[in-house]
Amino acid sequence: MTPRPSFKIPKIPEMTIRRLSVYTRCLLQLEEDGVKTVSSEELAERFNLNSAQVRKDLAYFGEFGVRGIGYYVSGLKAELQRILGLDREWQVALVGFGNLGSALFNYKGFAHQGFRISVIFDDDPQKAGRTVDGVPILPLRELAQEAKGRNLQIGIVAVPPAAAQAVADRLVAAGIKAILNFAPTRLKVPKDVRLQNVDLSIELETLSFYLAQVSR
Amino acid sequence: MTPRPSFKIPKIPEMTIRRLSVYTRCLLQLEEDGVKTVSSEELAERFNLNSAQVRKDLAYFGEFGVRGIGYYVSGLKAELQRILGLDREWQVALVGFGNLGSALFNYKGFAHQGFRISVIFDDDPQKAGRTVDGVPILPLRELAQEAKGRNLQIGIVAVPPAAAQAVADRLVAAGIKAILNFAPTRLKVPKDVRLQNVDLSIELETLSFYLAQVSR
DNA sequence: TAGATTGTTAATCGATTAACAATC
């Protein structure tokens, strides 16, 4: 419909984004270790990648290197954080506060890079109305108004599979454009909503396949 | 070294394995719904895949279909379960019984397909020595002997990142060949050990990248 | 048999890698 500028966004491969995330973590470590510059070759070999791939991944977004030198660690780190949107704070809604939900809530890696769980939704009357570490647990019906008030941008679905689609529908209705789903269900969401699935069964079954292969 | 039979194992793409896992779940559902046969076309459109891809994925392992008919749901399900190693029970060691560990332990999807967490390791003296749902929590130093005694095949790493490599080393030393890692660290393991990483940061940052794109 | 759908080959597409001129 709306003709987007065709020069920007030249279809970045998903795998490139995932690698940028990996590079960023590595650069954070290097910076901590006091390393000033790093070459694509050095970066690549830490992850068994090809140096050309590293350069190409970065080249989608600009020219960040210096020929003959490599990349300045803190400069590149800052660029990647900006590209990945890690230079700001995202307001996250966690839906479902069972075991998985509370594990995610307590997982410190979250806040770490600017993801702030600012509200939790759970219809269990034992939980709704309480507060954990200053974060309110509310019934799901309050999602829409909270989404506006708190400017929620990311929703995490940590409810049983049977409830997941209904939750996703509500998140979408509340205007949330990015969903991280832990329920082992295929969720249907509109095309402009970005859905990321974490599927434990697939990971385990991949292992199981490998074990079955070698023991055959 | 050992010349493996070159006709078997024609390098199955990882994505094929992951899709087999998805097909299997779908077939379980179809069987429950009383559907007797399904075509590659029907299977494909549920996941926005191409029917040729479905057929090709299956063709790596044999001829399971009937021309003019499609695939018999329960027959194909059984074949895929066998291929994925879901026709047996795998003994799983869960290392780390914090929030994430207990979420994983309580996650019913596990037992569901033959993954049995038969022992938990945690060095916290508050936890070690106790039992949850009949499953013992032991200190990590007992890993090696338990691995033998219980025939452990899969290890789940759910400890803080700083401890993860040490845990992985012990799992490897205990002869475990398949590791599912939840710690946000690159683990180094020997080539014959299959390592599957679940990295929440990457998933979140992929979402963050998308949001940053659209809001730019 | 006619219709449907498989298994498979060949074509296409996209991602990875090698190679190298540009340049710090």
Add this chain to the structure above:
DNA sequence: TAGATTGTTAATCGATTAACAATC
């Protein structure tokens, strides 16, 4: 300057898709 390493083009590789003969 000489040496190193980038950014980028061209070659390679592998995965997806289209097409169709085989066949239920």
